[in-house]
Amino acid sequence: MKDKSYMTINKFSFLTGIKRENLRYYDQVGLLSPEFRGDNGYRYYARNQLTTAYLISSLREIGIGIEEIKRYIDIRTPEEMFALFSSQKKHILSEIKKLKRILEVMQLYVDMAEEAMKYEEGSINIEYKNKQPIFLSNTVSKAPLDEYSEDSAISFYNYAYENGINIGYPLGAIISKEDGESEKNLQSIQYYFRTLNDYNSYKPQGKYVVYYGRCAYGESHILYEELYKFIKENNLRICSNSYEEYPLNELSVKDEDQYCVKIEIMVEDI
Numbered sequence: 001m002k003d004k005s006y007m008t009i010n011k012f013s014f015l016t017g018i019k020r021e022n023l024r025y026y027d028q029v030g031l032l033s034p035e036f037r038g039d040n041g042y043r044y045y046a047r048n049q050l051t052t053a054y055l056i057s058s059l060r061e062i063g064i065g066i067e068e069i070k071r072y073i074d075i076r077t078p079e080e081m082f083a084l085f086s087s088q089k090k091h092i093l094s095e096i097k098k099l100k101r102i103l104e105v106m107q108l109y110v111d112m113a114e115e116a117m118k119y120e121e122g123s124i125n126i127e128y129k130n131k132q133p134i135f136l137s138n139t140v141s142k143a144p145l146d147e148y149s150e151d152s153a154i155s156f157y158n159y160a161y162e163n164g165i166n167i168g169y170p171l172g173a174i175i176s177k178e179d180g181e182s183e184k185n186l187q188s189i190q191y192y193f194r195t196l197n198d199y200n201s202y203k204p205q206g207k208y209v210v211y212y213g214r215c216a217y218g219e220s221h222i223l224y225e226e227l228y229k230f231i232k233e234n235n236l237r238i239c240s241n242s243y244e245e246y247p248l249n250e251l252s253v254k255d256e257d258q259y260c261v262k263i264e265i266m267v268e269d270i
Contacts, residue, residue, distance in 0.1 A: 006035065006044035016053040031070045032056060062091060104196050105168045112170060112194070112247035116260050119212040124230045127210050129264075133199035134172065134192040135165050141189050156191035169193035175220075176241040187221070194245065203243060204266065209236065211263040216256040220244055220263060231267060240266035 012034075013020045026032040027043065032053060034043035045053075052073070059069050072084055119125070137159060141152035157167050174190045192201070209231055213223045224242075231238060248260035 004046060006046060009034070009043045009045070012043075012045040012049075012053070015050060016057060018053060018057055026056070029066060029070065031066060031073060059088070062088065062095065064088075101166045101198075102168075105166060105170075108170055108194060108196070109247075109251060112245065112262075113252060116212060116247035116262060121260075122211075122213055122226075124209060124211045124227065126234070126236075126267075127208055129203075129205060129208050131205040132203040133195055133197075134201050134203055135160060135163075135169070135195050135199050136174075136192045136201040137190050139190070142187065152189060153191060160193060165193065165195075165198050167193075169195050169198075170245060170247075172243060172245040174241050174243055188241075203264075204240070206240075206266045207268065208264045209267050213261050213263070214258050215261050216259055217246070217249075219257075220261050223261070223263065227263060227265070231265070235270045236267040237270050238265055239268050 007015070009020050009023055012018075013023060018026075023032070023043070027034060032049065035046040035049065036044055038044060056069055056073075060066075072080060137156045139152075139155065139159075141155075153171070160167050160169075170193065172192045172194055174192065176188045209227065211223065211227045211230075213220070215223060243264040245262045245264075246259050247262055248258075250256070250259075253259055
């Protein structure tokens with residue numbers, strides 16, 4: 001005993017990051033007991049218990065139960081270690097992938113919001129844009145200009161989910177205005193997610209007229225008159241459908257009517 005240095009439960013808790021109440025519980029269930037108790041009843045841990053504590057803490061962090069960890073601790077062998085670490089490596093890599101996707105989604109929203117806040121409301125600009133990856137719906141729906149279809153949007157979410165796509169990505173819509181012979185003009189809508197890695201299509205590169213305005217979902221049609229007027233006055237020709245995104249939506253704005261919509265239409269000089 002005099003050849004060893006021991007740590008109090010406070011010191012051991014500090015080094016391992018395991019709360020003292022958890023260390024006491026681990027002692028009670030026989031998962032990790034202090035090497036000895038002093039005459040005063042205090043728990044004392046040895047240096048070589050730090051590695052075991054780290055393993056327990058790491059396995060708990062990724063959701064492994066106490067009983068499963070205890071079973072491993074009780075029968076540990078090199079073979080058991082190989083099997084445990086191999087299975088957990090797959091789980092950890094899967095979790096890393098999931099966390100990277102979450103970070104990617106959050107960063108996309110931040111980038112879109114920061115970009116939107118640089119523009120004045122109602123501003124229209126001509127910008128050259130590189131191609132941008134998107135995950136595109138496999139269907140196109142049609143609806144009157146003043147009607148927003150929740151059903152088609154939900155169908156797209158289902159399609160994305162079935163293809164393993166994180167449905168938290170920023171939603172966008174490709175909209176074409178069709179002057180049909182019916183009493184109401186129709187709009188064709190194809191939804192997409194703005195992504196970085198999970199994509200099946202691209203928003204093409206080229207010259208775009210970019211408009212930032214305020215409206216609720218499905219109310220963007222009221223903004224197009226000013227946009228088309230700008231295109232005509234600047235001797236431009238529309239050569240694509242419009243792309244709509246909401247860089248400031250329910251995640252950052254309480255009033256739905258004050259959502260920020262970004263409309264992009266590819267154009268060329270006449």
